Amino acid sequence: MPFTPSPRARSGPRRRSLLAVVPAALMVAGCSAGAEDSGPAGGSRPSAADRVRARAARDSRGLAERYDAVIAAHPKLAGRLGPLRAEVVRHEEAFGGAAAAPTPPGTASSGPSATASATTSTAAVPAKEKDALAELAAAEREIADRRTRALLDAPGELARLLASVAAAGAAHVYLLTEA
Template identity: 60%
Template sequence: MPFPPPPRIPSGPRRRTLLASAAGAVLLAGCSDAEEDSGGSTGGSPSLSERTRARAALDSRGLVERYDAVLAARPALAGRLAPLRAEVVRHVEAFGGRVSAGASASPSGSASASASASASASVGASASASPGASSAPGDDKSALVSLAAAEKELADRRTTALVEVDGELARLLASVAAAGAVHAYLLTEAAK
């Protein structure tokens, strides 16, 4: 008489167990990222994301001021520069800053004063290192070239900063860096 086949016992975990484990891992990963992004640091110092966001808002504000200086010195360029300046103002706002009627912006209240101070120091250093940052450009072509260089330099710095942050801020930095590169291209073409 033949023996009946042995009952089939699955080897390894069941499908439900695997799905439940995967869902739990996703939830845990989401919690970890949220704590990291929300500034889960202790001691009252701002997180890397907050410092990067504050620096980006101040850098964009500095760029708005450059546009304003060129527009004041070269009103004939208003038709070309006004749309680009408006985009840079939107960048300031996207990073949590504000641009008032006097073209000054302040970072949002979420970033601490120390982050703002260090960011403004870096903006001041980059503005003073840029050619033509403190003086009005000599002619329309040099004004456009100066703005193109400022846009490109800022886009390059933002692209470099992408490796330091993640999530929504990284996507925002990438988007604004790409817009800055396009602005630099348009300004360079207009200068030809």
């Protein structure tokens, strides 16, 4: 006669095993969420994620200043570069930076220090539009590559943001180098 399991036999984990696992899982989840969300106030040094985020915001700010310099040197490019610059400013904001307000076409960024930096960097902009666009594309490519490398060590949400912004930077490179 074959053995038939009793109707009370259950499949799946037992209650005791679940009760033993749940507190450990909650403790791990709490630790990992706290590590990702902790800010510089939590300790004497900013976390690796905070440093990556700050670097990305600085890179976006510098890139926006480059766009300003090229637009100031080549006002005819303002219509083409304005939307890309606006996106770079949004990237800076996404990384927690205090982004500068969008500038009107043909002008440098607002504020005395921003105007001074844009004025001094205007001299570094190539005289030919094609060369200026090539330098801007090279800067976009360098920053996109840096962000791609940084996402290897970044926690979840920051890694997704870095990947998204790096992809946008690669799209900017394409738009800047197309004929």
